[in-house]
Amino acid sequence: MKTILLTGFEPFGGEHSNPSWEAVRRLDGKHLHDGSRIVVALLPCAFGAALDVLGTKIRLFAPDLVVCVGQAGGRADLTIERVAINVDDAPIPDNAGSQPIDAAIVADGPAAYFSTLPLKSIVQALRAKGIPASVSQTAGTYVCNHVFYGLMHLASSRHAIRHAGFVHIPYLPEQAAAHPGAPSMSLNMMVEGLMLLLEISVSVKLDSHISGGSTH
Amino acid sequence: MKTILLTGFEPFGGEHSNPSWEAVRRLDGKHLHDGSRIVVALLPCAFGAALDVLGTKIRLFAPDLVVCVGQAGGRADLTIERVAINVDDAPIPDNAGSQPIDAAIVADGPAAYFSTLPLKSIVQALRAKGIPASVSQTAGTYVCNHVFYGLMHLASSRHAIRHAGFVHIPYLPEQAAAHPGAPSMSLNMMVEGLMLLLEISVSVKLDSHISGGSTH
Amino acid sequence: MKTILLTGFEPFGGEHSNPSWEAVRRLDGKHLHDGSRIVVALLPCAFGAALDVLGTKIRLFAPDLVVCVGQAGGRADLTIERVAINVDDAPIPDNAGSQPIDAAIVADGPAAYFSTLPLKSIVQALRAKGIPASVSQTAGTYVCNHVFYGLMHLASSRHAIRHAGFVHIPYLPEQAAAHPGAPSMSLNMMVEGLMLLLEISVSVKLDSHISGGSTH
Amino acid sequence: MKTILLTGFEPFGGEHSNPSWEAVRRLDGKHLHDGSRIVVALLPCAFGAALDVLGTKIRLFAPDLVVCVGQAGGRADLTIERVAINVDDAPIPDNAGSQPIDAAIVADGPAAYFSTLPLKSIVQALRAKGIPASVSQTAGTYVCNHVFYGLMHLASSRHAIRHAGFVHIPYLPEQAAAHPGAPSMSLNMMVEGLMLLLEISVSVKLDSHISGGSTH
Numbered sequence: 001m002k003t004i005l006l007t008g009f010e011p012f013g014g015e016h017s018n019p020s021w022e023a024v025r026r027l028d029g030k031h032l033h034d035g036s037r038i039v040v041a042l043l044p045c046a047f048g049a050a051l052d053v054l055g056t057k058i059r060l061f062a063p064d065l066v067v068c069v070g071q072a073g074g075r076a077d078l079t080i081e082r083v084a085i086n087v088d089d090a091p092i093p094d095n096a097g098s099q100p101i102d103a104a105i106v107a108d109g110p111a112a113y114f115s116t117l118p119l120k121s122i123v124q125a126l127r128a129k130g131i132p133a134s135v136s137q138t139a140g141t142y143v144c145n146h147v148f149y150g151l152m153h154l155a156s157s158r159h160a161i162r163h164a165g166f167v168h169i170p171y172l173p174e175q176a177a178a179h180p181g182a183p184s185m186s187l188n189m190m191v192e193g194l195m196l197l198l199e200i201s202v203s204v205k206l207d208s209h210i211s212g213g214s215t216h
Numbered sequence: 217m218k219t220i221l222l223t224g225f226e227p228f229g230g231e232h233s234n235p236s237w238e239a240v241r242r243l244d245g246k247h248l249h250d251g252s253r254i255v256v257a258l259l260p261c262a263f264g265a266a267l268d269v270l271g272t273k274i275r276l277f278a279p280d281l282v283v284c285v286g287q288a289g290g291r292a293d294l295t296i297e298r299v300a301i302n303v304d305d306a307p308i309p310d311n312a313g314s315q316p317i318d319a320a321i322v323a324d325g326p327a328a329y330f331s332t333l334p335l336k337s338i339v340q341a342l343r344a345k346g347i348p349a350s351v352s353q354t355a356g357t358y359v360c361n362h363v364f365y366g367l368m369h370l371a372s373s374r375h376a377i378r379h380a381g382f383v384h385i386p387y388l389p390e391q392a393a394a395h396p397g398a399p400s401m402s403l404n405m406m407v408e409g410l411m412l413l414l415e416i417s418v419s420v421k422l423d424s425h426i427s428g429g430s431t432h
Numbered sequence: 433m434k435t436i437l438l439t440g441f442e443p444f445g446g447e448h449s450n451p452s453w454e455a456v457r458r459l460d461g462k463h464l465h466d467g468s469r470i471v472v473a474l475l476p477c478a479f480g481a482a483l484d485v486l487g488t489k490i491r492l493f494a495p496d497l498v499v500c501v502g503q504a505g506g507r508a509d510l511t512i513e514r515v516a517i518n519v520d521d522a523p524i525p526d527n528a529g530s531q532p533i534d535a536a537i538v539a540d541g542p543a544a545y546f547s548t549l550p551l552k553s554i555v556q557a558l559r560a561k562g563i564p565a566s567v568s569q570t571a572g573t574y575v576c577n578h579v580f581y582g583l584m585h586l587a588s589s590r591h592a593i594r595h596a597g598f599v600h601i602p603y604l605p606e607q608a609a610a611h612p613g614a615p616s617m618s619l620n621m622m623v624e625g626l627m628l629l630l631e632i633s634v635s636v637k638l639d640s641h642i643s644g645g646s647t648h
Numbered sequence: 649m650k651t652i653l654l655t656g657f658e659p660f661g662g663e664h665s666n667p668s669w670e671a672v673r674r675l676d677g678k679h680l681h682d683g684s685r686i687v688v689a690l691l692p693c694a695f696g697a698a699l700d701v702l703g704t705k706i707r708l709f710a711p712d713l714v715v716c717v718g719q720a721g722g723r724a725d726l727t728i729e730r731v732a733i734n735v736d737d738a739p740i741p742d743n744a745g746s747q748p749i750d751a752a753i754v755a756d757g758p759a760a761y762f763s764t765l766p767l768k769s770i771v772q773a774l775r776a777k778g779i780p781a782s783v784s785q786t787a788g789t790y791v792c793n794h795v796f797y798g799l800m801h802l803a804s805s806r807h808a809i810r811h812a813g814f815v816h817i818p819y820l821p822e823q824a825a826a827h828p829g830a831p832s833m834s835l836n837m838m839v840e841g842l843m844l845l846l847e848i849s850v851s852v853k854l855d856s857h858i859s860g861g862s863t864h
Binding site: 229286288290291299303304307308315317318326328329330336353354355357358360384423425426427429430431432 | 647
């Protein structure tokens with residue numbers, strides 16, 4: 001039986017909740033159609049510490065698929081990240097008070113890693129189900145990108161991990177209510193969307209040949 | 217027993233559904249805490265015809281409260297409109313092919329009418345329930361503003377209508393899935409939000425003294 | 433010889449300059465093609481006081497045309513305002529510390545006044561000259577709308593004022609440099625745009641029949 | 649004497665001009681304070697062909713510094729790109745009709761290259777001069793990113809090129825006039841900004857330690 005590790009973050013930036021953990025924890029113990037079992041983990045919103053927890057969980061569960069999820073306040077849809085870059089450049093301190101600037105995540109690591117999720121097939125399937133989604137060309141330079149890069153670096157040497165990637169999700173409506181004009185998504189839709197993303201990730205052999213790019 | 221008339225629109229602008237009607241029709245026949253009964257009506261997205269239907273329904277039901285609801289694709293929250301202006305200026309043709317430009321809605325009518333809903337109390341109550349909402353200073357110059365102005369003009373001479381106003385609502389998620397990057401709101405939250413708006417509208421005597429304004 | 437009164441505002445909201453005054457003062461004493469002479473005035477960013485100064489200047493200069501200009505940080509183009517509404521609802525205090533909420537500007541005044549500038553011809557002429565411009569359906573509910581409404585109220589009883597209106601302009605580049613991501617416009621283009629707006633305002637007899645509306 | 653190669657693009661996407669070439673060509677033959685001489689080149693907006701021209705010009709001029717410039721319609725400021733990624737994913741066909749999807753730019757090339765311009769010092773200097781600027785975390789996946797990646801790949805093996813990078817610039821006002829609501833920047837400011845960027849690039853030894861990152 002395959003194991004899928006799904007992670008969310010604790011709140012940051014003055015928020016009282018983090019939609020990534022709210023959504024992810026609802027999938028704990030669930031099974032996919034192929035029998036794969038989902039395990040979940042909560043990551044601290046802190047450089048270094050987040051990757052320590054992720055590494056421990058990966059060693060513990062030996063997952064076949066790892067998807068990390070983070071909050072992107074201001075985005076309106078589920079954004080499947082294409083690429084993680086080897087730099088920490090924090091516009092605000094993390095939850096441990098650290099604010100690295102232009103620091104490599106992995107010294108001598110490659111400049112970037114591409115997601116190994118079938119991005120286009122995921123976006124296509126989500127939209128077909130009426131769930132707003134798109135490919136994103138940047139995961140930023142904060143803890144989300146840090147975890148995404150660290151995950152892909154780990155996965156590059158652990159061949160048991162067949163697919164790995166990162167998804168950004170919008171504010172929950174109750175968060176957006178405190179940020180007038182900010183878009184949001186219901187928790188139910190986030191949960192449904194993540195479940196579908198996992199199903200597509202374990203079943204699609206060849207990603208769809210459709211554009212998910214942008215001119216800039 | 218009081219009667220509340222709630223209206224939604226048919227689809228326009230190439231959409232296959234209109235969230236205003238999807239939400240409104242789910243409230244047909246429902247009762248508020250004070251016993252008021254909701255009746256609903258579908259308005260055509262057409263200048264003139266929409267007001268004809270609205271007028272007929274108002275004469276038929278003799279409502280105490282009338283709230284018209286319309287789709288505002290691109291907005292992220294429930295926007296409670298403050299003011300209706302006496303002009304039709306259509307950027308696209310309506311569903312009957314008409315595209316009036318700078319035409320008065322009511323010849324010799326006043327330049328504008330203010331909503332008589334308790335805007336601030338509504339926004340306050342919605343946010344307190346975790347439903348994104350704000351006051352809007354413009355309902356545009358298309359069929360929504362046309363209906364809003366026509367409604368307020370009617371209400372100004374029918375004293376049985378104690379409150380009247382207009383609410384714009386975002387795309388449904390399945391619409392936003394076809395407009396990458398556009399915000400949306402779940403149908404459940406729209407329905408819950410409209411119900412709460414009606415409860416506040418019939419119960420609040422004096423609107424909250426908080427700002428809902430904008431610098432421009 | 434005709435006189436044109438053009439006004440700008442002092443800085444507000446923490447800014448060190450206000451593009452409206454920077455642009456307007458460069459047009460002081462200039463003449464239009466028809467010989468009209470421009471006089472300018474600086475308005476305080478304060479409810480009441482701004483209208484006091486405007487009224488004094490109008491009595492002093494007896495202008496044929498009055499155009500008030502204000503800053504709209506976040507907008508990208510010259511926005512020609514269509515309508516002023518009879519309400520002050522300040523999201524932030526004005527420069528005198530006043531923050532009115534839902535207060536009428538003129539007790540028993542009409543709900544709104546429409547601009548008497550040829551909005552569509554102005555936008556058309558500006559765009560033809562490569563100057564970004566559009567019609568705006570709301571001037572907000574702060575000091576700008578307050579001045580716009582007060583101006584139109586005055587003009588409604590002073591028939592010597594043949595046209596009157598309000599224009600919002602973007603940040604200057606040096607302001608936008610402190611608001612990452614905010615749009616701006618060069619001072620030269622603002623000055624050129626306002627001059628063209630005045631030329632069109634004094635020369636056009638019948639506004640262009642093109643849409644400047646919005647669906648919401 | 650040092651040589652600086654500055655490139656711009658031909659128009660694409662239905663535009664009649666490209667601000668990158670309009671700005672770049674005005675700097676042809678100019679000298680920096682240290683005596684460096686600027687040479688310019690026009691690149692076709694076409695995958696492959698653009699890199700062919702760039703490679704030819706680099707061999708011809710043997711520049712010490714190469715900065716490629718491209719149009720980012722919708723962005724409001726000069727955005728200094730941080731990273732180029734090894735993928736072409738075109739949302740629209742290029743000027744030669746080609747629309748690659750998820751294709752590597754350099755087979756077996758690294759996933760990404762970081763700019764070797766002093767990004768933070770550049771942004772700091774531009775803002776200090778009142779020119780809106782910021783660091784961008786994505787150059788997209790179209791011809792701009794293609795050229796940026798190809799440039800950095802070339803530079804990685806040509807040690808004579810001491811610095812190389814990419815800058816996106818907004819629409820010109822005359823373009824924005826045809827895209828209502830789109831931000832723009834004057835040609836003069838673009839030219840001044842690029843000149844300042846080059847001065848900083850040749851003179852700064854150690855980039856400023858300030859954040860230019862984003863949370864997502």
